[in-house]
Amino acid sequence: MTRRKPEDLRSHRWFGNNDMRSFGHHSRASQMGYSRADYLGKPIIAIINTWSDINACHSHFRQRADEVKRGVLQAGGFPLEMPAIALAEVFQKPTTMLYRNLLAMETEELLRSYPVDGAVLMGGCDKTTPALLMGALSMNLPAIFMPAGPMLSGHWRDQKLGSGSDVWKYWAEKRAGNLTDAQWGEIEDGIARSPGHCMTMGTASTMTSAAEAMGFTLPGAASIPAADSRHARMATDTGRRIVDMVWEDLKPRDLVTAASVDNAVTAVLALGGSTNSIVHMVALARRAGVALTIDRFDALARKTPLVANLRPAGKYLMEDFFYAGGLRALLNDIGDLLELSARTVNGKTLGENIASAEVFDRDVILPRDKALVASDSLAVLRGNLAPDGAVIKPAAAEARLLKHIGHAVVFADYNDMAARIDDPALPVTADSVLVLKHAGPQGAPGMPEWGQLPIPKKLLAAGVRDMVRISDARMSGTSYGACVLHVAPESFVGGPLAFVQDGDLIELDVPARKLELKVSAAELARRRASWKPPEMHYTRGFGALYQRHITQADQGCDFDFLEGIAPTAEPEIH
Numbered sequence: 001m002t003r004r005k006p007e008d009l010r011s012h013r014w015f016g017n018n019d020m021r022s023f024g025h026h027s028r029a030s031q032m033g034y035s036r037a038d039y040l041g042k043p044i045i046a047i048i049n050t051w052s053d054i055n056a057c058h059s060h061f062r063q064r065a066d067e068v069k070r071g072v073l074q075a076g077g078f079p080l081e082m083p084a085i086a087l088a089e090v091f092q093k094p095t096t097m098l099y100r101n102l103l104a105m106e107t108e109e110l111l112r113s114y115p116v117d118g119a120v121l122m123g124g125c126d127k128t129t130p131a132l133l134m135g136a137l138s139m140n141l142p143a144i145f146m147p148a149g150p151m152l153s154g155h156w157r158d159q160k161l162g163s164g165s166d167v168w169k170y171w172a173e174k175r176a177g178n179l180t181d182a183q184w185g186e187i188e189d190g191i192a193r194s195p196g197h198c199m200t201m202g203t204a205s206t207m208t209s210a211a212e213a214m215g216f217t218l219p220g221a222a223s224i225p226a227a228d229s230r231h232a233r234m235a236t237d238t239g240r241r242i243v244d245m246v247w248e249d250l251k252p253r254d255l256v257t258a259a260s261v262d263n264a265v266t267a268v269l270a271l272g273g274s275t276n277s278i279v280h281m282v283a284l285a286r287r288a289g290v291a292l293t294i295d296r297f298d299a300l301a302r303k304t305p306l307v308a309n310l311r312p313a314g315k316y317l318m319e320d321f322f323y324a325g326g327l328r329a330l331l332n333d334i335g336d337l338l339e340l341s342a343r344t345v346n347g348k349t350l351g352e353n354i355a356s357a358e359v360f361d362r363d364v365i366l367p368r369d370k371a372l373v374a375s376d377s378l379a380v381l382r383g384n385l386a387p388d389g390a391v392i393k394p395a396a397a398e399a400r401l402l403k404h405i406g407h408a409v410v411f412a413d414y415n416d417m418a419a420r421i422d423d424p425a426l427p428v429t430a431d432s433v434l435v436l437k438h439a440g441p442q443g444a445p446g447m448p449e450w451g452q453l454p455i456p457k458k459l460l461a462a463g464v465r466d467m468v469r470i471s472d473a474r475m476s477g478t479s480y481g482a483c484v485l486h487v488a489p490e491s492f493v494g495g496p497l498a499f500v501q502d503g504d505l506i507e508l509d510v511p512a513r514k515l516e517l518k519v520s521a522a523e524l525a526r527r528r529a530s531w532k533p534p535e536m537h538y539t540r541g542f543g544a545l546y547q548r549h550i551t552q553a554d555q556g557c558d559f560d561f562l563e564g565i566a567p568t569a570e571p572e573i574h
C-alpha cells in the first residue's frame with residue numbers, strides 16, 4: 001500500500017504555501033495557541049460532534065470527543081472538533097426526519113470548506129447515523145464512524161425496561177387503570193438511566209449496527225454500551241485509526257459497495273431492525289453510487305433469519321446483546337449470508353474482523369434453527385395502491401391479518417385521525433382497514449412515525465389488539481402491528497392513497513406481496529381528475545427547500561440535488 005506524503009494532504013493547500021492567504025491561516029492558528037509544529041504536515045482530523053445540551057443520547061460526547069482527540073494526537077494527527085446539529089429524536093419537532101438531510105449537508109460542507117484531511121463522525125441517536133454517513137460519502141474524505149453506544153438497560157422494580165417498547169406497554173396499562181401516577185413516575189425515572197441511544201432494536205441500534213456491518217466502525221464498536229469503559233477506549237482507538245486512514249487514503253466509497261450494502265441490510269434483517277433503516281439505507285447507498293432498491297430488502301429478507309432476541313421483536317436489550325457477544329458474534333453466525341471480503345475502516349475485511357467472535361448466550365443470539373422468524377421479517381408490497389412500493393413487518397403483525405380484505409376507514413390527516421379515532425360513532429370494526437393520508441415526506445411534512453395508528457378505543461375494549469393500518473408515514477422501530485408503511489407515491493403528491501374513500505375495499509396479501517384498492521381503474525381516474533393538489537406547508541425557510549427537493553420513500557427521502565456521486569468542486573483558496 002502506498003502511503004501519502006504530507007504535501008499530498010488536502011490541508012496542505014491551506015497551510016503549505018508561503019503566501020498571504022496561508023499567512024492568515026497560520027496567524028489564526030497561532031491565535032488559538034498552536035504552533036506550526038502542532039499541525040503542519042500532519043493529517044487534520046475533523047471530529048464532527050453532534051453533542052448538544054438537548055440530546056440526551058449524546059450526553060457523553062464532550063468527554064468522548066476528548067478521548068478521540070487523545071487518539072488522534074497519539075497517532076500524529078491534529079484534531080479539530082466541529083459541532084454539528086444534534087437531531088435529538090425525542091425533542092425535535094415535527095420530526096428529526098425533516099432535518100436528516102440538513103445534518104448530511106452540514107457534514108459534507110464542513111468537511112469541504114475547511115482544511116480537513118479526515119473525519120471522525122460522532123453520532124448514534126436515530127437520524128444522526130445516516131445523516132453523518134451520507135454527508136461523509138458525498139465528500140468522500142477518509143472517515144470513520146464512532147457510534148454513541150446504547151444506554152444501559154432500563155429498570156423498574158424487578159422489571160427491565162426498554163426504550164419505546166415499554167412506554168407503549170405501560171401506557172396501555174395506565175390507560176386501563178392498572179398503574180398509579182406514582183408508579184408511572186417511577187418508570188419515567190428508571191427507563192433512561194445512562195448516556196447512550198435507545199437500547200431496544202429501534203432505529204438507533206439498527207443504524208449503528210448497519211454502519212458497523214458496512215465497515216464504517218472499528219470491529220465491535222456498535223454494540224458497546226455508552227457507559228462502559230470499553231466505549232471510551234473505542235473512542236481513543238477510533239481517533240488513532242483515522243490518522244492512518246488518511247495516510248492510506250482509505251475513503252468511504254472504498255467501503256460502501258453493493259456487497260457491503262447487502263451486508264448491512266442482511267445485518268438489519270437478522271437483528272429485526274427498524275423499518276426506518278430502509279429509507280436511510282437507500283439514501284446512503286445512493287450517495288455511494290450503489291443503486292439500492294426497496295426490493296433488495298425483500299429479496300434478502302427471504303433468506304435471512306431473525307436471530308437477535310431483542311425487543312421489540314424479542315425479549316432482551318442491547319446491554320444483554322453486548323454481553324452475549326454483540327454484533328460481531330451475530331455476523332459470524334450468519335457468515336454464509338455475508339460478503340466477507342468487504343473492506344472495513346481498520347483495513348481488514350469483514351470476515352477477518354468477525355472470525356474469532358463467539359456467542360456467549362444462546363438465548364440472546366439464537367441458533368438459526370430457533371430463529372424468531374425464519375425469513376420474511378420485512379416485506380415489500382406493490383399494487384394499485386402503492387405502485388412504487390410499501391413496507392410491512394409481517395412478524396410484528398397478527399398472522400390472520402397477513403391475508404385480509406376490509407373496508408377502508410379514512411382519515412384525511414393526523415389531526416382528523418386524532419379527533420375521530422375514539423369517537424364511539426366511528427363506523428369501524430375489527431375487519432376495517434384504517435387509512436391515514438398526508439403523513440408522508442411532503443404531506444406531514446417530514447414523514448413522521450405515525451404509521452402505528454391507534455386501535456379505536458371501542459375495539460380495544462372488545463379485545464382487538466391489531467388491525468390492518470395503511471399510511472405513507474414511517475413507524476417507530478419499537479412499534480408493532482399490521483401496519484403498512486412508506487406507501488409510495490404518497491397521498492400529498494397525488495399517489496393513489498389520496499383517492500381512497502370510506503368504504504372502499506382494500507386487499508392486503510403479504511405472501512403475494514400485494515396491496516390493492518378494489519376500485520375500478522375508471523373510477524380511480526374519475527377521482528384523480530377531481531383531485532386538487534394541496535397547498536405546500538412551508539413557503540419560506542428550510543421547510544420550503546425541503547418540500548421542493550425531497551424524494552419519495554422508495555427513493556430514500558434524500559434531496560434530489562444531493563443524490564449520486566457527481567463531483568463537487570473543491571473550494572478555491574484565495
Ligand code: FES
Nearest residue numbers: 057089125198204
Ligand atoms: Fe436518541 Fe432514541 S431518543 S436514539
